[in-house]
Amino acid sequence: MAEVVFEARGVSKYFPGVKALENVSITLTKGSIHALLGENGAGKSTLIKIITGVYRPDGGELFLDGKNVRFSGARDAMGAGIGFVPQERNLIPRFSVGENIALEANSAHPLKRIDYATINAEARRWLKMLDLDIDPSTPVSQLSVAKMQLVEIAKALSQRSKVLLLDEPTASLSPHEADVLFGLLRRLRDDGASIIFVSHKLEEVVAICDTVTVLRDGNNACESRSMAGVGRQDLVRLMIGRSEQIPEWPERDSIGKPAVLELSGVSTAIGHRDVNLTVRDGEIVGLYGLVGAGRTELAKSIMGAFAITAGTMKLGGKPVRIASVSEAIHQHRLGYVSEDRKQEGLILMHSVLENAGIAVWRKLASRLGFLTDRTVRTKVLPFINKLEVKTPSLEQTVGNLSGGNQQKISVAKWLAAGTQLLIVDEPTVGIDIKSKAYLHQLLRDLSEAGTPILLITSDMPEMITLADRIVVMNDYRISGEITNTRDYGAMSEGIMQLIHADAA
């Protein structure tokens, strides 16, 4: 058995009313890449925060190099040798690469003189180790996202970390960039590093990890088990406690139905070229692609947020030019459920009623602009009820509801507005499995009832569950389209092939 570098033994963490972790363990050996998996809410981020010293565990112990350790904070954990590359960008944009790498070292003495020559020389050493050809004096803000990611790893390494914890490191990387990162991680592993790799992309986990710990509902679904012979489906089973199920919905044929949205040869001001896309009455069209492929941007262009510079867009057969989002909503009855419901979709500090009614205010207001709660309530309530939003009252602040219920309100908002086409962007991010299935059923029913849906999601099972047709987008162009047969293996393979078609 290889040497154990880090171990969390029987760790528990309770929050008021919730037990986030119960008796969870993870063991890290020298020279291995260890996957940490779990659904949203399984306790993964709580465990990460305990390992990185942000939270103190309520029970259990941590061991580093066989010694019992207690971290008093993030700095303490870092000092002890836990290197952390968080999901959100963690660099000072205006500072140079070198200074970012040395930030920790320079934070000790307020009156210490900063010696840029030494900083850059030191940085160059770490960058070279990662095969990164970056001048250390370049400001970080001038780097690509992928390079920033690598600089963060260099920064973590420069702190002579014994453990390197990477949280969703590939979330904003292209497949090629991710491959470069994996090559690097393998090399670090072969040099004896211990890496914890957190990712939602199970293909990546299968490809590069040696051992795996899965959390489910705050417990270990498996603990530090070897990845040998473990496949994607096994991981899914561990994560959700059963195999992935694609509901047995009949295939729908919408070929003859009238087109609600038709894009032909569309180019946009933010870089889409020659996009052809049709959404027919009663169907769900999925738009798949990697992060940065331009899907959300296309949705926003349809909504009038970015100008369409060439080609035609037809709604219900008639060519239209939409100059603003307001026009798209009020004159063309388009609805957009934003991927970022907290930032763009809902006003969290306002009530359910105010949020659900926001898109119909203009229609309901009397000629003098008066608007009563009662008018809004009669318009909105049927949809809130139909979607079974669980809220104590319509006056409840939306921020206090669960993610699933928040998402239902985002959808209810557009139903109340009577949309002729609903664009749904990443509808189930951060939503638990049960609400997810429910939302899927809801979207399916909606399309059946006559509201066609353009679905954007990066969640492959979700795409294969919901979409009638799947359109794949890559680098702001459409790279192909497949009719969904709901055969997971065949479909995911087909989609990946379309994505990599022009990358290869």
Added chain:
Amino acid sequence: MDRLVRADWFGPLLVTLVAVIGMAAFSPSFLSPLNVQVLLLALCINGLIAFSQMIIIAIGQMNLSVGAIGGLAAISFAGLMEVWGVPAPLAAILAICIGLIGGVLNGFFIAWTGISAFVITLASLSIFKGINLGITRAQPFYGVPESVKAFGNTTFLGPLPWLLIPCAIVFVATWYLLNRLSLGRQILAVGGNEHASALSGISVPRTVIAAHAISGVLAALAGIALVARLQIGQPTIGDDWLILSFAAPVIGGAVLSGGHVSVTATLLGVAIVAIITQALVLFHIDPFLVQVVLGGLILWAVGVNRWREVRVQRSLKRS
């Protein structure tokens, strides 16, 4: 060349040069020794005021109380000398301490409560100004010693005011702090990305308090310099600092959300404001229009900054 154009100080420098040359061409008296002296004095005092705000902008906050702190330090300086006959250097040190305490209090309450700097400094603005008026009963202190008056109004080597020496030292020290000292880099790091700074082992509360302390000291220095210049301890000192304190850093390309300020360009921003103010006087334009021009200047500067930002993002996207 491209690097030059992209530097923060390039635009303001160009504007300053054009303004100086233009003014000199239209009005020969602009470069007269007396006028140069007046300009340099304005540059010194307004530079201190602008730096006091710039430090706080660097950390991504704002300090509405720079004027109130500076005013309180000014009347304390004058009052200590008049009422108790405290020697000028000691009175200056005590006044600086008052500025330091004011700044530390601001920083402490911001860091401790997590309430926005805007609200905290709005409240402390009122408190400091109130103390000022309580002490002075809105009456100036006239008993400023001759040595202090002379220091604020005499020159060496022709038109160079004596005040220039301490101010120049402070300017260089501020540059050194923000570009070469760990503390200054920490201030900019916290302004650039507070979360990342904390994760890199920087104590955010300590840095916030330090920034406000420095801001308080700079405001106090400006107040003291203004007493020497005006020759009396006016209770109204500091009342009109706020717009200028933001205008100069912004003209100098400072990012109001924090993380980026330029000492040189801020100083050039101060110069531009001073020259334009002078121009209005020399051309007999209603001095009450100064505020209008200053407002326009801020808008123009913010517009230029925004445009540069958009351009950088575009070029990043293309590459």
